[in-house]
Amino acid sequence: MKKFDYLKPQSLEEVLSLLNQFGTKAKLIGGGTDAIVMQRQNKISPDLFISLRGIPGLDHIEGNGLLKIGAMVTHRAIEQSPLIRERFPLLSEASGLLGSVQIRNVATLGGNLCTASPSAETAPPLLVYEAEVHLISQKGERRIPLESFFLGPGETALEQKEVLKEILLQPPPPNSRGAYLKLGRRKAMDLAVVNVAVLLTLNPKTGICERARIALGAVAPTPIRVREAENIIEGNQLNDELIRKAGEMAKHTCSPISDIRASSEYRREMVGVLVEKAIRQSLT
Ligand SMILES: Cc1cc2nc3c(=O)[nH]c(=O)nc-3n(C[C@H](O)[C@H](O)[C@H](O)COP(=O)(O)OP(=O)(O)OC[C@H]3O[C@@H](n4cnc5c(N)ncnc54)[C@H](O)[C@@H]3O)c2cc1C
Numbered sequence: 138m139k140k141f142d143y144l145k146p147q148s149l150e151e152v153l154s155l156l157n158q159f160g161t162k163a164k165l166i167g168g169g170t171d172a173i174v175m176q177r178q179n180k181i182s183p184d185l186f187i188s189l190r191g192i193p194g195l196d197h198i199e200g201n202g203l204l205k206i207g208a209m210v211t212h213r214a215i216e217q218s219p220l221i222r223e224r225f226p227l228l229s230e231a232s233g234l235l236g237s238v239q240i241r242n243v244a245t246l247g248g249n250l251c252t253a254s255p256s257a258e259t260a261p262p263l264l265v266y267e268a269e270v271h272l273i274s275q276k277g278e279r280r281i282p283l284e285s286f287f288l289g290p291g292e293t294a295l296e297q298k299e300v301l302k303e304i305l306l307q308p309p310p311p312n313s314r315g316a317y318l319k320l321g322r323r324k325a326m327d328l329a330v331v332n333v334a335v336l337l338t339l340n341p342k343t344g345i346c347e348r349a350r351i352a353l354g355a356v357a358p359t360p361i362r363v364r365e366a367e368n369i370i371e372g373n374q375l376n377d378e379l380i381r382k383a384g385e386m387a388k389h390t391c392s393p394i395s396d397i398r399a400s401s402e403y404r405r406e407m408v409g410v411l412v413e414k415a416i417r418q419s420l421t
Contacts, residue, residue, distance in 0.1 A: 164183035
């Protein structure tokens with residue numbers, strides 16, 4: 138493994154200044170559960186790792202209306218946060234299924250999103266909650282929808298000298314219920330073959346589905362929303378036929394590849410099955 142330097146700045150200002158100084162030679166590191174693996178596999182070879190650990194303002198979970206989650210919050214903290222479990226249960230479930238307890242103790246939400254793996258555990262739940270990401274650099278700050286943050290496998294809208302500061306979540310409308318399903322080759326320590334999040338807002342009097350959000354992971358170059366499937370169920374009282382149609386639509390909208398985990402055909406079939414299942418679970 139190529140030798141590298143490691144710096145542990147004390148403030149976000151210092152991080153931004155180091156990024157400015159070292160440019161492409163530097164790489165940020167949160168928990169290191171992706172970055173160090175990639176370094177060992179020679180997929181990245183920075184001269185310098187800049188640690189984000191312990192930087193004030195990156196590890197908060199706070200907010201009454203808008204919930205702000207610092208990029209350095211670990212999956213274990215998300216899994217165990219009563220606030221997130223109550224208000225954004227799909228995110229809580231997804232973080233709780235990532236890796237193992239040991240991994241979750243160090244791996245961060247920010248790292249999961251910035252790695253931009255198509256199968257990123259937390260991406261489908263955050264997409265159905267319509268999360269935004271707050272980015273910061275020496276040039277200023279900006280907020281963009283998570284959906285436009287992912288550009289391709291391993292590629293994000295982050296600029297060279299930008300840091301993901303926090304993830305922002307607006308509360309979903311009242312009477313919203315959902316489900317998160319992960320299909321892996323085994324129950325723990327494996328990336329998703331397919332992961333699906335569904336969030337439905339149901340009219341309590343009529344039972345009509347007023348709003349539907351469906352997101353998929355591991356079946357396209359980035360995690361995706363499937364609006365075509367959402368449109369099939371939105372505005373309707375859900376029945377078996379509509380649920381099946383939504384599953385079929387999701388199946389035909391995604392563009393999975395074959396890899397070591399599964400064939401594209403299997404992934405596509407599983408999208409149909411899991412979308413249907415997640416819709417039904419959301420209704421119970
Ligand atoms: C054994 C094992 C099991 C795993 N299981 C799963 C799984 O089930 N599901 C899953 O989705 N992932 C899994 N992973 C991958 C990994 O643990 C997660 O993606 C994790 O959330 C990465 O977080 P991290 O803090 O360790 O990121 P790091 O490795 O520190 O960083 C990852 C990337 O993000 C960049 N980065 C980190 N933080 C920021 C920031 N704030 N701003 C800008 N850039 C930043 C880094 O430069 C780097 O490119 C697993 C990994 C291992 C080793």
